[in-house]
Amino acid sequence: MAQLPSSDSTAHIDALKSHNCRSIVLCSGKGGVGKTTLTANLGIALAKLGHKTCVVDADYGLRNLDLLLGLESRIVFTAQEVISGSCRLGQALVKHKHEMNLMLMPAGNPRMLDWFNPEHMRNLVTMLAESFDFILIDAPAGVEDGFKNAVAGANEAILVVNPEISSVRDADRVAGLLSSQGTFDLIQLVVNRVRPRMVEKLDMLSIDDVLDILAVPLLGVVQEDEQVIISSNLGEPLALGKQNSPAGVAYGNIARRIQGEDVPIPDINAQPAGFMDRLGDFLSTKII
Amino acid sequence: MSIMELLKRLTGNRNTSANSACSRLRMVLAHDRSDLSPAILDQMRLEIMEVVSKYLELDHTGSELSLETEDRSTALVASLPIRRVRKVAR
Ligand SMILES: Nc1ncnc2c1ncn2[C@@H]1O[C@H](COP(=O)(O)OP(=O)(O)OP(=O)(O)O)[C@@H](O)[C@H]1O
Ligand SMILES: [Mg+2]
Numbered sequence: 001m002a003q004l005p006s007s008d009s010t011a012h013i014d015a016l017k018s019h020n021c022r023s024i025v026l027c028s029g030k031g032g033v034g035k036t037t038l039t040a041n042l043g044i045a046l047a048k049l050g051h052k053t054c055v056v057d058a059d060y061g062l063r064n065l066d067l068l069l070g071l072e073s074r075i076v077f078t079a080q081e082v083i084s085g086s087c088r089l090g091q092a093l094v095k096h097k098h099e100m101n102l103m104l105m106p107a108g109n110p111r112m113l114d115w116f117n118p119e120h121m122r123n124l125v126t127m128l129a130e131s132f133d134f135i136l137i138d139a140p141a142g143v144e145d146g147f148k149n150a151v152a153g154a155n156e157a158i159l160v161v162n163p164e165i166s167s168v169r170d171a172d173r174v175a176g177l178l179s180s181q182g183t184f185d186l187i188q189l190v191v192n193r194v195r196p197r198m199v200e201k202l203d204m205l206s207i208d209d210v211l212d213i214l215a216v217p218l219l220g221v222v223q224e225d226e227q228v229i230i231s232s233n234l235g236e237p238l239a240l241g242k243q244n245s246p247a248g249v250a251y252g253n254i255a256r257r258i259q260g261e262d263v264p265i266p267d268i269n270a271q272p273a274g275f276m277d278r279l280g281d282f283l284s285t286k287i288i
Numbered sequence: 289m290s291i292m293e294l295l296k297r298l299t300g301n302r303n304t305s306a307n308s309a310c311s312r313l314r315m316v317l318a319h320d321r322s323d324l325s326p327a328i329l330d331q332m333r334l335e336i337m338e339v340v341s342k343y344l345e346l347d348h349t350g351s352e353l354s355l356e357t358e359d360r361s362t363a364l365v366a367s368l369p370i371r372r373v374r375k376v377a378r
Contacts, residue, residue, distance in 0.1 A: 209306065
């Protein structure tokens with residue numbers, strides 16, 4: 001199995017520890033499973049809980065985090081200028097419009113792909129650790145250089161997976177790479193885009209199936225929710241709580257679990273109402 | 289597991305697409321995790337059979353070597369149907 005290069009320097013880990021900062025990379029292997037959406041929403045949700053949070057766009061090829069947060073027009077400098085020393089850290093950080101505790105570290109132009117390396121990421125994280133409680137790193141799809149750069153700056157990982165065969169396979173590969181690196185204190189799973197009706201008909205892998213196969217501890221479940229797309233259109237993540245939506249609630253719960261609260265993970269297949277629903281409810285009663 | 293899922297499983301409704309996704313995933317992950325190619329696996333099967341054939345007469349057509357996985361650990365499982373036990377000269 002291909003190994004990630006072992007972390008050459010651990011200065012960033014020391015910086016994280018001494019400033020009590022947690023640096024979490026969101027990765028998946030497969031593209032389009034919801035990493036960037038989750039990063040934006042967890043950034044908002046953690047900020048709302050009072051944590052100083054920085055979301056780092058590490059997808060230098062296809063940056064999108066700025067758009068999802070509605071901050072695309074406020075970017076002046078980026079990680080590129082910070083690393084090359086042509087601006088100070090604070091000049092590149094973009095403050096969120098509504099959540100004062102949230103800042104974005106924007107990605108530079110795609111040419112960063114040619115020169116940015118894991119050491120640069122570790123340096124960036126070392127600088128950020130001083131001022132933040134949480135650093136969330138939005139990794140690109142794949143397991144190549146961009147991914148390696150993104151994971152180099154983190155000591156925790158959230159593996160994002162869809163209950164779908166190719167996503168689970170790729171997540172397993174990523175889980176293997178992360179644990180072989182040996183620098184992660186915690187690797188947890190978020191299952192995204194779950195469709196309860198399909199799971200009920202046994203036409204979609206259930207949460208239990210996914211957990212069984214991957215054997216990574218579960219941090220949260222987010223169901224398929226069209227509000228996610230609407231909120232992306234607006235650049236206003238659901239976690240802001242402007243509209244009541246299942247995914248928005250799920251993001252909030254995940255953030256609370258991250259800060260150590262014991263929030264139970266609800267059984268996604270239980271919503272009672274009429275007789276048929278109650279029957280369905282009975283049939284979906286958890287027995288194991 | 290829910291009652292519905294249990295009923296479906298009990299009533300022999302095992303051909304759901306989720307079930308086949310599960311079993312296909314288990315297969316492919318066992319290989320991914322071990323990083324063994326099918327060619328190497330077959331080579332291994334032949335060599336194992338060669339050793340075992342010194343002691344037992346095997347049914348060559350029915351032998352199988354496969355990887356099975358549970359949690360994050362993987363096991364090599366050999367199924368070598370026996371025709372008859374050879375008398376081994378000591
Ligand atoms: N829970 C959800 N319900 C419905 N749609 C979702 C959900 N989560 C994500 N999406 C949609 O899925 C698409 C991909 O999401 P996103 O860009 O966050 O994925 P990604 O993993 O960052 O992709 P990439 O690998 O390209 O970076 C987007 O259109 C997003 O709106
Ligand atoms: Mg993305």
